[in-house]
Amino acid sequence: xxxxxxxxxxxxELKTVILHRPGKEVENLTPEYLQRLLFDDIPFLPAIQKExxxxxxxxxxxxxxxxxxxxxxxxxxxxxxxQEQFVDQILEESxxxxxxxxxxxxxxLLHGSVQDLVEKVMSGVLKTDIEQEKxxxxxxxxxxxxxxxxxxxxxxxxxxxxxxxxxxxISINKMNESARExxxxxxxxxxxxxxxxxxxxxxxWFTRDSRFSMEGGDQLILNKHTVAVGVSSRSTPQxxxxxxxxxxxxxxxxxxxxxxxxxxxRAFMHLDTVFTMVDYDKFTIHPxxxxxxxxxxxxxxxxxxxxxxxxxxxxxxLAETLKEVLELKDIVLIPCGGGDPIAAAREQxxxxxxxxxxxxxxxxxxxxxxxxNKLLRQHGLEVIEIPSSELSRGRGGPRCxxxxxxxxxx
Ligand SMILES: NC(=O)NCCC[C@H](N)C(=O)O
Numbered sequence: 394x395x396x397x398x399x400x401x402x403x404x405x406e407l408k409t410v411i412l413h414r415p416g417k418e419v420e421n422l423t424p425e426y427l428q429r430l431l432f433d434d435i436p437f438l439p440a441i442q443k444e445x446x447x448x449x450x451x452x453x454x455x456x457x458x459x460x461x462x463x464x465x466x467x468x469x470x471x472x473x474x475x476q477e478q479f480v481d482q483i484l485e486e487s488x489x490x491x492x493x494x495x496x497x498x499x500x501x502l503l504h505g506s507v508q509d510l511v512e513k514v515m516s517g518v519l520k521t522d523i524e525q526e527k528x529x530x531x532x533x534x535x536x537x538x539x540x541x542x543x544x545x546x547x548x549x550x551x552x553x554x555x556x557x558x559x560x561x562x563i564s565i566n567k568m569n570e571s572a573r574e575x576x577x578x579x580x581x582x583x584x585x586x587x588x589x590x591x592x593x594x595x596x597x598w599f600t601r602d603s604r605f606s607m608e609g610g611d612q613l614i615l616n617k618h619t620v621a622v623g624v625s626s627r628s629t630p631q632x633x634x635x636x637x638x639x640x641x642x643x644x645x646x647x648x649x650x651x652x653x654x655x656x657x658x659r660a661f662m663h664l665d666t667v668f669t670m671v672d673y674d675k676f677t678i679h680p681x682x683x684x685x686x687x688x689x690x691x692x693x694x695x696x697x698x699x700x701x702x703x704x705x706x707x708x709x710x711l712a713e714t715l716k717e718v719l720e721l722k723d724i725v726l727i728p729c730g731g732g733d734p735i736a737a738a739r740e741q742x743x744x745x746x747x748x749x750x751x752x753x754x755x756x757x758x759x760x761x762x763x764x765x766n767k768l769l770r771q772h773g774l775e776v777i778e779i780p781s782s783e784l785s786r787g788r789g790g791p792r793c794x795x796x797x798x799x800x801x802x803x
Pocket of ligand 1: 551553788
């Protein structure tokens with residue numbers, strides 16, 4: 394069987410991708426919990442599903458194999474024993490909400506098909522889901538005070554963040570936000586138990602038991618030698634260094650990890666919300682990540698002399714650093730919203746810089762970012778637009794909504 398993981402760039406022809414079709418979890422959002430669950434508004438489920446289906450079909454029309462996270466997880470939980478083990482881990486990691494009610498919630502989750510199990514875990518378990526006569530604790534009787542035993546996971550359709558394939562291996566991420574912490578359990582199970590992945594000895598460059606967080610939106614593979622990682626509100630320098638050491642040991646071609654510091658703000662939560670690669674020498678950028686005179690804090694990590702050490706060189710200009718590490722004479726930075734302060738801020742808020750390259754020079758973007766889309770076309774890119782009224786409410790774009798597992802080399 395063909396080795397299932399291979400990603401050596403951001404732009405190589407995309408062959409296989411993992412998506413999650415938004416489900417009932419987004420209907421379990423209410424205004425009170427929006428901020429904690431990292432949403433700015435409540436999507437209309439039939440409409441967000443329609444837009445997501447359009448996205449998946451657009452990928453298929455380009456010859457991309459679309460795998461769904463929910464199906465992969467169901468196929469991974471192929472024995473009763475694994476289903477129980479999975480539920481125990483989910484309950485363990487959701488402990489704040491299930492004090493004393495563990496047995497009831499476990500029984501509720503395991504009663505039914507494996508599809509039901511996965512759907513219930515993703516959509517959350519409401520106090521009203523458990524029969525009234527089984528409840529013995531005060532908090533269980535107070536659904537109005539807090540409605541959930543298990544919180545919903547509305548951010549699951551951003552499959553980019555909980556894990557990232559790099560080269561022949563994977564980084565199973567330690568999520569920074571508690572609302573997203575459990576999401577990376579799914580990819581851990583898929584890699585360990587799904588028949589497509591389990592029999593290959595897949596290297597893990599980073600694991601979710603780390604004390605320090607890192608999320609996939611910050612992990613960009615510039616070419617087969619170079620990975621860029623955002624130092625952001627979500628990804629820590631400690632995690633980046635740890636992953637760099639592991640990559641330098643076992644991913645033969647990787648020689649450089651470039652840590653790019655970005656402002657710690659909600660609008661710029663990951664590097665891919667402000668910077669993506671769209672062609673061999675072209676990148677989208679939100680100009681606000683550069684300080685006055687284009688200054689930034691950028692660090693190039695390389696393998697150190699001593700075991701488990703790296704050497705670090707500092708740089709301060711993104712364009713110059715990209716030319717240096719990619720060995721290019723020139724590069725083009727395409728500013729989100731054309732650099733106009735209003736259009737740039739508006740389109741960046743709706744993920745105007747968050748493009749998904751499906752081949753060199755061919756990208757998927759949200760239709761609403763018409764200023765940025767026009768500019769990308771003026772720079773010679775082929776732009777495939779995705780409807781985005783509802784998808785954009787979760788604050789992520791086409792790159793955030795996709796986890797590439799196989800790309801052709803460039
Ligand atoms: N890579 C990305 O930027 N992903 C978007 C994640 C949005 C989600 N609501 C979050 O705050 O984590």
